[in-house]
Amino acid sequence: MKNKLHDHTELDRKLAEYDVDVPYIPRKKSRWSRLVHYLASPADNPVDFLAPVRPSFSLTSVIPVLAAASLPITAIFL
Amino acid sequence: MNHPEAVMEDWQQGNEEAFEQIYTAFHRPVYAFIYRYTRDEPFSVDIVQDTFLRLQTHKHQYVSSKGTLKSYLFQIAYRLMVNKLNRRKKWRSLLPFLVPSQESTLHPAEKLTVQQAVSGLPDLQRAVILLYYYHDLPQKEIADILHIPLGTVKSRRHQAIQTLKTHLEVEDL
Numbered sequence: 001m002k003n004k005l006h007d008h009t010e011l012d013r014k015l016a017e018y019d020v021d022v023p024y025i026p027r028k029k030s031r032w033s034r035l036v037h038y039l040a041s042p043a044d045n046p047v048d049f050l051a052p053v054r055p056s057f058s059l060t061s062v063i064p065v066l067a068a069a070s071l072p073i074t075a076i077f078l
Numbered sequence: 079m080n081h082p083e084a085v086m087e088d089w090q091q092g093n094e095e096a097f098e099q100i101y102t103a104f105h106r107p108v109y110a111f112i113y114r115y116t117r118d119e120p121f122s123v124d125i126v127q128d129t130f131l132r133l134q135t136h137k138h139q140y141v142s143s144k145g146t147l148k149s150y151l152f153q154i155a156y157r158l159m160v161n162k163l164n165r166r167k168k169w170r171s172l173l174p175f176l177v178p179s180q181e182s183t184l185h186p187a188e189k190l191t192v193q194q195a196v197s198g199l200p201d202l203q204r205a206v207i208l209l210y211y212y213h214d215l216p217q218k219e220i221a222d223i224l225h226i227p228l229g230t231v232k233s234r235r236h237q238a239i240q241t242l243k244t245h246l247e248v249e250d251l
Contacts, residue, residue, distance in 0.1 A: 010248045011239065015211055018192045020110040023119065027101055029127050 083142040090137055101130055104148065107213060108155045114208050115159065117197055125162065129155040149219040152209065156223055195245040203238035206231055 082103060089096035105126050112122040132154050133140075140150055196204060205224055209215045217235070221228045242248070 011243055011246065014192050014246050014248065015196075015242075018114065018196065018212075020113050022106045022109050023123065025105055025109060025123050025126050027127070027130060029124070034124065 082147040086137075086140060086147050087142065090140070097134070100133075100147070104151050105130065107148070108151055111152060111208055111213060112155060112159055114196060114212065115204060116163070117193070121162070125155055125159050128158050132158065145219065145222060148213075149215060149223055152213070152215070153223045156205065190245045192246060195242050198245065199238055199241055202226070202230075203234045203241065206234040207238040207242070210235055 080099075082100065085096045085099050089100065108129055109122050109126045112125045113119065116122060129151060133151065140147065144150075190198065196207070199207065202224065206220055209220045209223060210217065215223070217231045218228060221231045224231070226234075
């Protein structure tokens with residue numbers, strides 16, 4: 001690196017710590033592998049608003065259990 | 079590698095092996111620039127591949143009298159990256175969960191690593207400091223790559239240095 005930040009030797013030293021490992025990069029890549037990369041990248045949870053704020057039973061966990069339990073109970077009365 | 083511009087000329091005249099030399103010499107620096115800017119490995123790999131694909135399809139548009147091959151490649155890569163990031167931003171506003179999530183921010187009391195400090199710089203300051211410091215590009219070439227005036231490059235470089243010094247707790251000499 002020739003372009004040192006003049007009179008900033010300490011900063012030069014810190015910036016020099018930032019190394020980058022370059023992975024193997026083929027010259028061409030198929031659309032398929034681009035799609036796989038895209039699908040594998042982390043994304044936000046679309047139903048994040050349903051997640052409980054405090055540790056408790058959330059509606060999403062209770063509703064299926066109640067629904068499953070109510071089916072045999074209903075069957076008894078039929 | 080011989081003089082890159084001479085190798086490029088060789089390739090323009092039909093020597094396909096010359097492209098291999100260009101790819102070998104420049105794909106790592108282009109990747110390092112994009113990676114340090116975005117800190118996103120698959121994204122950076124895509125940009126490197128798109129950059130060399132663009133170079134292949136427009137190889138006769140390069141004129142050595144207008145600038146070095148290195149700055150020409152960085153210019154292509156930077157434009158592709160900015161376009162793709164802007165597209166991502168649009169998608170994020172339409173369908174927020176489909177776009178890769180951002181890394182969490184640090185608590186202000188935590189000391190930043192150099193990676194975090196560089197990532198935290200505003201876009202233009204980050205591009206200037208990366209091209210200037212890690213890729214040895216003269217400020218005139220940086221201005222050409224980023225399509226900004228030379229004076230803006232100088233001021234952004236100065237601001238970036240001050241910001242980095244503050245965040246990395248580096249003393250003024």
